[in-house]
Amino acid sequence: MGLAPEELEVLWLSLRVAFWSVLVSLPFAVAVAYLLARASFPGKALFDAVVHLPLVLPPVVVGFFLLLLFGRRGPLGEILEQWFGIVVAFRWTGAALAAGIMGFPLMVRAIRLSFETIDRKLEAAASTLGAGRVGVFLTITLPLALPGVITGVLLSFARSLGEFGATITFVSNIPGETRTLPLAIYTYTQTPAGDAAALRLSVIAVLLSLAALYVSEVLVRRAARRVAGEDAVG
Amino acid sequence: MLSVDIERGLRDFRLAASFEAGEGVTALFGRSGAGKTSVVNAIAGILRPDRGRIAISGETVFDSGQGIDVPTPKRRVGYVFQEGRLFPHLSVRQNLSYAGLFARGMPGSEFDRVVELLGLRDLLERRPGNLSGGEKQRVAIGRALLSSPRLLLLDEPLASLDAHRKSEVLQYIELIRDEVKVPIVYVSHAVEEVVRIADTVVLMSAGSVLAVGSAEDVMGRPDLRPGEGKFEGGAVIDARVVEQDIDHDLATLAFDGGTLTATNVDALIGEPVRVRIRARDVSIALDRPQRISIQNVLEGTVAEIGAGANGIVDVAIGVGAATLRSRVTRRAAEQLGLKKGLTVYALVKAVSLSRSA
Secondary structure (H helix, E strand, O other), X not given: OOOOHHHHHHHHHHHHHHHHHHHHHHHHHHHHHHHHHHOOOOXXXXXXXXXXXXXXXXXXXXXXXXXHHHOOXXXXXXXXXXXXXOOOOOOHHHHXXXXXXXXXXXXXXXXXXXXXXXXXXXXXXXXXXXXXXXXXXXXXXXXXXXXXXXXXXXXXXXXHHHOOHHHHHHHOXXXXXXXXXXXXXXXXXXXXXXXXXXXXXXXXHHHHHHHHHHHXXXXXXXXXHHHOXXXXXX | OEEXXXXXXXXXXXXXXXXXXXXXXXXXXXXXXXXXXXXHHHHHOOOOOOEEEEEEOOEEEEEOOOOEEOOHHHOOEEXXXXXXXXXXXXXXXXXXXXXXXXXXXXXXXXXXXXXXXXXXXXXXXXXXXXXXXXXXXXXXXXXXXXXXOOEEEEEOOOOOOOHHHHHHHHHHHXXXXXXXXXXXXXXXXXXXHHHHHOOEXXXXXXXXXXXXXXXXXXXXXXXXXXXXXXXXXXXEEEEEEEEEEOOOOEEEEEEOOEEEEEEXXXXXXXXXXXXXXXXXXXXXXXXXXXXXXXXXXXXEEEEEEOXXXXXXXXXXXXXXXXXXEEEXXXXXXXXXXXXXXXXXXXXXXXXXXEOOO
């Protein structure tokens, strides 16, 4: 199954967008998950709802709001451009932003669940051995939440690869810049004689998703064994 | 070494504990729910009292009046929890050296010493999930010891172990007590454990301290019966092994007032042991009995006859400097004409005496 150069470009772009969307959103997701799992503050329910909004909103709506906020004349878009020199509107970075936001609730949910199942008595034990709050988090809480972090990362990665509505609304469908896998498949289906290419890319999408699920399963099992305190096998 | 004077009021449970603990092993003894764990949690800084003061080795770590509340990591208190609480994602070696990550570690020579002392050498590369209960507690004790503690807190460290593992881990705790000069606070509701290892006993009930004193005094008091029916009045006697009759599996123990023959004493000649003689295991005779199976016949004088209830009286018998207690029926006491100062013979079956009894 040979791929045309522009099809390879689509694949490469999609992986890059998904990779960066996950990498950048991970620290935020860990922080938000920790807050939701451990802290209690006024407005927590509302905060929880806002975090989960992308899961239930039509993706087009998310994309539209992103356009309003992060467009070149949007309030956040101007700040990003002036202070950091980053332009996201109609760039692949914008596709990564859209994908990251759409995958965010999935990532937060998985990590939060992991935080909630941790035996907090272990954290108290760590504090008697000299670990402060940060020390406890880095040596006990986060390592024990690893299965959830892995699950969250792969769910969000897979979600990013499949992101369509928010992306096309926010950054349009520019070949080589924002035309990710789902957008390319859509484009081919709208093109005369594009069916073969659409099929090839769809098969690739299926294989990528399967691979992501498989890798996630293997990693989670390994991490689960580890946090259960079992000896390494093999 | 340790000074505690704290109060904490919860809706249905009020804790008010005040005691001082010195060198050696101080036992917090009392039934479940007496507030023992709350006290050690307050010492460790895990639980915050409403009022009061806690000082460890002269340093005030909590004082509500002066607004002092040293956070747990800075208190330098080693804590061994009932369930061990080993970190499951770390190897035994990493668990043991965990405190080293936070400037609470000890030099490698000390690591080796503790590993040898607790017999952990073969476990170092294992993970906690596959250790037996006894092994887990040994690692937990080692981990606490290797955090440069000024004080070691052991909260019912044997509670989740079977009888065999209990005695094994208890031996290790005795080893630590003798080899490592760190004061120990030992929480337990088990009479045998407290009698065996405590120097000082703090007796707690319903959130307050009923008595503080030496193990012989507190555990020998007949009026203190906090246990769930398991604690019975009796005497606690400090003795020393003078003879081990291997053929008969009997040990002869010398104490201030004579010798005792006991079974099942796993100690070497010369070693100090503490035996507890339950009052119901002691009979009284006016003459030295002949042709009798009882191995321990101790001459003494009646020191006190308790008020008694339900047809039963407790009689205190002075034997040398020690005091035995005998629980007999009131009718027996009348028939013998027991009164203060009368010379009597206390009869104790050797089989009722064992180190763990």
